[in-house]
Amino acid sequence: MENKTQEEASTIRVSSLTCIDLANTNLHQSAVSLKQACLDCGFFYVKNHGISEELKDEAFEQSKKFFALPLEEKMKVLRNENNRGYSPVFDQILDPENQVDGDYKESFFIGIEDFKDDPHGDTPFYGPNLWPDSDVLPGWQATMENYHQEALRVCKTIAKLLALALDLEADYFDKPEILGNPIAVMRLVHYEGVSDPSKGIFGCGAHSDFGMMTLLGTDSVMGLQICKDKEAKPRKWEYVPSIKGAYIVNLGDLLERWSNGIFKSTLHRVLGNGQERYSIPFFVEPSHDCLVECLPTCQSENKPPKYPAIKCSTYLTQRYQQSHVDLSIYKQI
Template sequence: MENKTQEEASTIKVSSLTCIDLANPNFQQSAVSLKQACLDCGFFYVTNHGISEELKDEAFEQSKKFFALPLEEKMKVLRNEKHRGYSPVLDQILDPENQVDVVLPGWRATMEKYHQEALRVCKAIARLLALALDLDTNYFDKPEMLGNPIAVMRLLRYEGMSDPLKGIFGCGAHSDYGMLTLLATDSVTGLQDKDVKPRKWEYVPSIKGAYIVNLGDLLERWSNGIFKSTLHRVLGNGQDRYSIPFFIEPSHDCLVECLPTCQSENNLPKYPAIKCSTFLTQRYQQSHVNLSIYKQP
């Protein structure tokens, strides 16, 4: 069985994703490239994003310091009802105020700076997405959309060896349920996406200086299924693997309904309108364990 698992992993090819230069002055050219990536697989890289390697390295260093804490210290900042804080292993089934400053003084300053920078980059990507959808560049900047966004950063550590044949993964196959995800990873291989056309898993390698971006279910719904929210997973290879995903969604009160440029007489809206907070709450509850199981009797 172990040999079969290794053989399966060795035959998985490496994904060849589009790379979008955020410093390209020709916005329309970038939007065309981005649109093709969103139609094909919903995954792409961004470069020249303006986030320094020093800041990213510091964020990873702070992440490692947190995960090195004893379990009882991490549990002091258990994820709260606003989904801020520490999530124990297996808390998220698919597989703060930031409270962690209580146990790691100085942690907040680094993470807040990184959060601000990641949010800036996501908004820049959203402007290109608007162009790719034949909308005004600032369409998603409206107050009810990304003018007052839901922006969540997570620090993740994957441990151990995966065995797909036994259903053991660092993180099981899933699609993200928000608008888009900006992902920083270390150099340890593990992330895979599922190619839409051959429906086979492909490794998504980390590229120095670039971020991985993938679209979420909310944007697929917004675009009437035109843009793709792609399945992805993480396979552990025995090495600790760290990543920092940054999720961005429109405001809680945003009504997500088919975009005007994504419907016609021959392509009617496929999904009913839904409030962003309702959609995200439903999806979150489907994929996470209830916090009450961690409370003392």
């Protein structure tokens, strides 16, 4: 009972995060602010990003239309081995030590689908997308492709500031082997139900993101929480509110490895409160073949590399396999 009381008390905390203005022409000033946010917790907001409210609203509206379809219709585009398509409730379990069944969410994965001159077209992270029937959801695919393109543009802008914050050249991450041919996956998410941490029930279990960074679009329903110190017992969770016109951004584990642990990939989770909640996280990772190893600006005699070098596709494959259930369980649905 004591742990439950401490857990419940922690949920009223609201986090105060840095907001980065992407229209600021003083890149040094923005990089300094961003660096502090990345040292603190790796979560921050961005504003003046250039994604219109009309496009964002349309993407959310189309997302709602898909999730409102009968389960039989959604299962026609069931997630494949390349993690494209529909992911049912309980398909993912991100915190198996503390979760009973899995995440109380359903989602839909969409990746890059332009394979002209792409040598990786046959690899797991560059396969073709699955799309709902255009007769059932007219205009759905076009909206999602447009939003995907805009979100990737914003992430590449943020990557320039991240490079400066790491004392690198602004275009460091623009190299062909990094973001010149990225793994960029957009995920439509629908949360439902009421979470109860004391019973192992979560909208989304505690985890850190796998890749480089995540651009998160949310509705106004509260639910996202972060834990700045994962070693604390009990963990202290803070809500991250949505800000109209801004996106939430968080760093992933690959960027933490790149930075030698200097920049933080922070634990976060989602608690449901019974309200329908929708979000669109956009995950950006480096190229399939990118070797992620400690940046020269992040190591010294006193700070040797903390993590071994690893190929991006190897790391992501391991993490996806650990967090998703076996697709064969859905074959009879």
